[in-house]
C-alpha cells in the first residue's frame with residue numbers, strides 16, 4: 001500500500017489498534033523503499049524521511065507508531081548505497097512485523113496463565129493482545145465469561161464482541177457507564193495499551209482509567225497486555241504523551257451541535273491510568289509490575305538518550 005493511503009486509513013481509523021497501526025506503518029515504509037526511484041543515497045534517505053513524517057503526523061498518541069518508524073528507519077544507518085539503504089529498510093520492516101506478530105502470541109500465552117478456570121473477565125475497547133490472552137485461556141479449556149464495554153463514541157466494543165462470539169466465549173455486552181454496576185461480578189480486568197510511560201502509567205482508550213478506578217475500589221486485579229514497543233522512551237526525557245482529541249461530531253451529530261451554540265463537545269480518544277491502579281503489565285519479555293517500565297525501555301528498546309538526538313533531532317522522533 002502506498003504511504004499516503006496508509007496514512008489516510010490510520011487517520012480515519014480504518015486501520016486502528018496500536019499494534020496493527022505499527023505493523024501497517026512498517027509495511028508502508030517497506031513498500032515505499034521498494035518503489036523509491038532515488039538514485040543517490042541522500043535522495044533515498046530524503047524520500048524515506050518524507051514518508052516517515054507523513055506517517056508520524058497521522059495520530060499522536062499510540063507510541064507504537066513512532067517506535068515502529070524509528071526501528072524501521074534505523075535500517076538506513078551505515079548504508080552507503082541506495083541498494084544497501086533499500087535492503088536495510090526492507091529487512092528491518094520485515095523483522096519488525098514478524099516480531100510484532102510473535103509478541104502478540106507470546107503475550108497471549110503469558111496472559112492466559114493469569115486467568116483461572118471459572119474467571120469472569122472485563123475488557124474495554126478492542127485490543128488484539130488483551131483478546132489474545134482471553135482467547136488463549138479459553139483454548140486451554142478454562143471456563144471463562146467476559147464483560148465487554150461498548151466504547152463510545154467509535155464503538156470498538158462491537159469488534160470485540162464479534163471476536164469473542166466467534167471464539168465461542170460467553171460474553172456480556174454493556175454500556176461504558178455500567179462498569180461500576182458489574183465490577184463485583186468480575187475477577188480480572190484485562191486491557192491493552194497505546195503507550196506506557198517511564199513511570200508505569202498506561203495510556204489507553206478513553207474510559208480505561210474509570211474502569212481501573214472501579215476495579216481498584218472493588219479489589220479486582222487489572223492486567224495490561226502490551227508489547228515492548230508500546231513503551232515510550234521519550235518520557236524518560238520528560239516528554240508527555242499527547243492525548244488525541246478527535247472531532248466532536250463523533251459524539252454529537254453536526255445538525256444537533258449547530259443548534260447548541262453554547263455547547264462544545266470534547267472528545268479525547270485516550271486517558272491515563274496511573275501505575276498504582278495496575279497490577280501487572282504483560283509483555284512478550286514476561287510480566288512486570290508497572291513500576292519497572294524503565295527497565296523495559298532501557299533493556300529491550302535499548303535506546304540511549306544520545307540516540308534520540310542523533311537519529312531524529314531533539315524533538316522530531318515523536319512526530320512533533
Ligand code: RI2
Nearest residue numbers: 016017018019127128129192193205
Ligand atoms: P492493540 C486502541 O486504540 C485501543 O485503545 C486499544 O486498547 C489499543 O489501541 C491497543 O490495541 P484505537 O486505535 O494493539 O482504537 O492491543 O484508538 O490491538
